[in-house]
Amino acid sequence: MRTILVVGGGYAGFYTAWKLEKKLRRDEARVVVVDPRPYMTYQPFLPEVLAGSVEARHAAVSQRRHLRKTTLISGSVVHVDHAHRTATIQPAEGPEFALAYDIIAVTAGAVTRQLGVPGIAESAIGMKHVEEAVAIRDRLLTNFDRASTLAPGPQREKLLTVTFVGGGFSGVEGFGELLSLATALTRLYPELSPADVRFHLVEARGRILPEVTDKPGQWVVRSLEKRGAQVHLNAQLVSATDGHVVLSDGQEFDSDLIVWTVGNAVNPMVRNHTDLPIDARGMLVVRADLRVGTDSEAIPDAWGAGDDAAVPDLAAGRPGVATVPNAQHAVRQGKLLAKNIVGSLRGREPKQYLHHSLGTVATLGLGRGIFQYKGIVIKGLPAWLMHRGYHVLAVPSWERKARVLAVWLTAAVFGRDIVSLASVQDPRRAFVTGGEPAAADHARSA
Incomplete structure (x- = not known):
């Protein structure tokens, strides 16, 4: 055999x-x-x-x-x-x-492409695997907890500053979804306001989402900026040592959460x-x-x-x-x-691979999306629903489809779960120290 x-x-x-x-x-x-x-x-x-x-x-x-x-x-x-x-x-x-x-x-x-930018290997998180996505979410939730106990100042500003490097599909979708979560969180933290949260998207080219045409891409930029985000086009990340972000256009700021989505190698x-x-x-x-x-x-x-x-x-x-x-x-x-x-x-000739694109669809946060098929462009809630519908059909196995649908339906009724489990990254700390995890790792839910 x-x-x-x-x-x-x-x-x-x-x-x-x-x-x-x-x-x-x-x-x-x-x-x-x-x-x-x-x-x-x-x-x-x-x-x-x-x-x-x-x-x-x-x-x-x-x-x-x-x-x-x-x-x-x-x-x-x-x-x-x-x-x-x-x-x-x-x-x-x-x-x-x-x-x-x-x-x-x-x-x-x-594999994730790394460009040797100082500080990235030490401080950034990729977005190619489930573990990375969970770490990003937990970092944001934990930072909200930590920032809520601090007086306004550089440390609180750093904790509430998020930077995504790379304006391709994974970067823009992750940026839009995390921005949506952060916006929702500000309503649960009376100590913080939406103005305290800063989101930066850095893209070396003059546009984002190269899979769509120019006008839809420009609409996405305007949509993100209306939600309070800053989109840096024609800008490269020069350094991120100790979370201090330096861009090629001269801008500098501190960011505790840096997500690297530059592309594949x-x-x-x-x-x-x-x-x-x-x-x-x-x-x-x-x-x-x-x-x-x-x-x-x-x-x-x-x-x-x-x-x-x-x-x-x-x-x-x-x-x-x-x-x-x-x-x-x-x-x-x-x-x-x-x-x-x-x-x-079995002695048969192989067939050639030919696939015509079904179009491009992206989520930009809860209830927001964009879809393009040739000259047809759909924006907002309809595109977001198309995104969810397509991917629940595309994910393999009926078992996974049912589980995902169940989570979506539950969230529609009760809202998203906002518990941070960052402490699982160091599960033995409480056992070794004989006490509870550090206060920064405590979960906060609503």
Whole structure:
């Protein structure tokens, strides 16, 4: 029985393994997924995790619950020697070991891009994983508690200043949702006012949301500014040492919560530790049928999809254009990848990947959103409802759909839960000190 190795359990990898389980005949092949996390993160829900509109666990799809016929290895693939059909795996515990395979599907995904800005590595939080989204939310809630006990001054101002770096989709959605939560919190803290809260969005280009056209993007900027936010366009983060933010346009301010959403970088394993072909950016060279290789020559038994693969975008209508790294493509590529692998095992020719965009939809906070499909633009509450409707249908499994819907309905009646659990990041402190956690970590709910 042949072994199909799926490198990475994110969008593309999860859907590849999930569909392989359904399409493979008994004893036709075994599927092995290697990933350091035991779940797939449904990233479109991370902004709502920030705002408390979605439970953190509901944005994480358990691999063991849904991949019951797949061998799951908790660890990372650190090297691929496709010439000898061998992958080197570093498990979560224990020494490295070699795993032989017959077919490989490289869906390792991307990593957060860091630009070496002083202070970012020490003080910023990314927004690519559930843990990061929870940490951002807890930091904001805890800072409100701490600030409410302080007199007006630099320390209170720093605690109530939030900075997002990066004006792409994840940055703008996270910024809008967290701004919505902070605005709601000011009504529960009589010691604070909306004017005390400062939100900064920093973008190096002259516009945000590159996935939409200019006018909708400008409308989003105006909408955020009307809500009290400051959007810094054509500005770069120069330094963030000890939370002191310095921008290239000369502005400086202190910020206790800095969120880094600048974009993705190529997975180091794909770029540096495989004998499979990569392009100038370090991405896997993939054909339109998701086989690794060029149009003139495909590498046998090697496939790729997702954010680490330069999949040709046939819908663009011109050569040299690759699909953008987003959920729409990763999910559909994973499904087609499974179908093509099974087809190749049975002697069929693989099909090419072609997907025309369904449009772009983003949440900008509770009851606010924007949708664009070609020349059609919808703003405000209708777009926000479209965002929620689309993603509750798109999140995998009926179990997750039901859980998310239940949280939304509960929140509509009782409001969002605003309990901070920042103390879980140091769970032994109360036990070691023999007392309660520090006052700054106490939860405040309403």
